[in-house]
Amino acid sequence: MSSTTATTAEPANPAGQRRLRILLSLGMVLLILLLAIYAGIRQGILLAIGLGFGITLEGLGFGFAGPWRRAILERNTHGIQAQLLAIGLAALPSLLLLDIAAGELIGATAPVGVSMILGAFVFGIAMQVVLGCGSGTLVNAGSGNLMGLWALPFFIAGSFLGTLHLPEWHALGQLEPIALSDWLGTSGAILLTLGLLAGLAWWFRQWMPSNDRTLPRKFLLAAGFLAGLAVLNLLVAGQPWGVVYGLGLWGAKLAHWSGMDLANFAFWSGAGNAERLTQSLLLDITSVTDFGLLLGAGIAARWKGPLTTQVSLPTRLWIAGAIAALLMGYASRLAYGCNVGAFFSGISTGSLHGWVWFAAAFAGSMIGVRLRNQLIEGSR
Amino acid sequence: MTLKRSHAIGVLLLGLFGLLFLDLLFSAPIDPFQAPPPWLLAQEPKPLVDSVQRLWNKEIPSETYFDMEV
Numbered sequence: 460m461s462s463t464t465a466t467t468a469e470p471a472n473p474a475g476q477r478r479l480r481i482l483l484s485l486g487m488v489l490l491i492l493l494l495a496i497y498a499g500i501r502q503g504i505l506l507a508i509g510l511g512f513g514i515t516l517e518g519l520g521f522g523f524a525g526p527w528r529r530a531i532l533e534r535n536t537h538g539i540q541a542q543l544l545a546i547g548l549a550a551l552p553s554l555l556l557l558d559i560a561a562g563e564l565i566g567a568t569a570p571v572g573v574s575m576i577l578g579a580f581v582f583g584i585a586m587q588v589v590l591g592c593g594s595g596t597l598v599n600a601g602s603g604n605l606m607g608l609w610a611l612p613f614f615i616a617g618s619f620l621g622t623l624h625l626p627e628w629h630a631l632g633q634l635e636p637i638a639l640s641d642w643l644g645t646s647g648a649i650l651l652t653l654g655l656l657a658g659l660a661w662w663f664r665q666w667m668p669s670n671d672r673t674l675p676r677k678f679l680l681a682a683g684f685l686a687g688l689a690v691l692n693l694l695v696a697g698q699p700w701g702v703v704y705g706l707g708l709w710g711a712k713l714a715h716w717s718g719m720d721l722a723n724f725a726f727w728s729g730a731g732n733a734e735r736l737t738q739s740l741l742l743d744i745t746s747v748t749d750f751g752l753l754l755g756a757g758i759a760a761r762w763k764g765p766l767t768t769q770v771s772l773p774t775r776l777w778i779a780g781a782i783a784a785l786l787m788g789y790a791s792r793l794a795y796g797c798n799v800g801a802f803f804s805g806i807s808t809g810s811l812h813g814w815v816w817f818a819a820a821f822a823g824s825m826i827g828v829r830l831r832n833q834l835i836e837g838s839r
Numbered sequence: 840m841t842l843k844r845s846h847a848i849g850v851l852l853l854g855l856f857g858l859l860f861l862d863l864l865f866s867a868p869i870d871p872f873q874a875p876p877p878w879l880l881a882q883e884p885k886p887l888v889d890s891v892q893r894l895w896n897k898e899i900p901s902e903t904y905f906d907m908e909v
Contacts, residue, residue: 603845
């Protein structure tokens with residue numbers, strides 16, 4: 460068994476490609492309308508937002524795991540700087556909105572704790588082995604990358620399994636959730652968040668040679684689009700952009716339909732989660748944006764041109780990918796989110812845990828990139 | 840083994856449709872025309888977001904984000 464990375468292109472046909480783009484656009488509009496009619500306008504808009512995330516990430520080549528890898532191995536930090544820019548652009552309106560509409564909107568605020576830090580660290584290692592983070596795995600799977608497709612069910616299984624053991628992990632010790640705006644007020648939280656992001660971006664900029672410090676235009680565009688979509692997500696959903704909960708819910712539903720009694724587990728017996736187990740996935744916020752992300756990535760991949768065939772990966776990387784994806788799902792649950800729910804949304808809505816997540820996951824990634832290289836070299 | 844990415848996307852779509860089919864079979868049916876719950880209508884009008892969300896029968900969250908969704 461083997462796969463991944465593009466090689467041979469199918470012959471291009473401009474007229475056919477144009478027709479296909481029209482069909483893809485009409486298909487997207489139709490899907491949004493159908494969901495809006497079936498499950499409500501809000502769900503339709505959330506699907507549109509999810510499609511926007513997928514199209515932006517795949518279409519503009521924006522990600523999280525890859526840029527961290529390039530920063531660690533090549534000292535190329537354009538991607539990380541763009542991530543920090545996106546978070547900063549989202550943070551200003553998000554923190555203001557959370558202040559204006561307190562009680563209506565909620566931030567991605569979570570506690571810092573032993574299992575949270577351990578989870579983020581393991582997530583950082585695993586995402587470099589899979590070469591895809593939370594959103595990245597969906598984007599990779601959606602755009603037809605075989606490793607992404609292979610990793611997705613294991614990621615789903617891991618994020619479900621993580622929910623089953625949460626109380627034991629939390630018992631290791633954790634602080635109360637800390638929102639910077641509770642600590643410093645909204646202005647203080649905005650100043651501190653933007654100041655830290657700017658300082659970090661400046662530090663990463665110094666890693667680059669002085670003649671190569673300008674951010675590529677596509678990254679600037681992607682950062683702007685992502686920030687805009689994230690703020691829209693907050694407004695429409697009432698909560699920040701997330702990924703992992705939806706996947707865990709898919710796993711829980713499959714287990715539930717197979718006869719597993721989830722009422723014995725604290726996470727799934729909670730009021731909101733128990734209700735989501737019985738109601739349709741199309742009413743779940745994160746599931747709908749996840750569907751959009753998957754489909755949007757596929758549409759963007761096909762939009763760019765004919766899809767290419769894929770070449771081989773060693774078998775041990777497939778096995779490692781499956782284990783890493785399972786761990787990634789499990790760890791993201793312990794860490795109160797992945798690169799999206801914890802890093803992007805946590806920091807942009809002023810949660811201290813977002814910063815701790817970043818530090819722990821980046822440290823994990825430093826090990827992960829070397830582990831992946833060893834796995835590849837060991838297969839030769 | 841080489842496999843076209845378009846075939847991989849096909850496999851993914853099959854998986855998603857399978858999941859949604861099971862969801863349709865086993866989950867409570869959606870009533871898109873359901874009235875907003877009384878507690879939502881009884882709330883004081885709030886500026887900006889609430890007025891938008893009210894249109895879509897949105898459940899205003901009272902729990903923390905991580906009790907709900909990540």
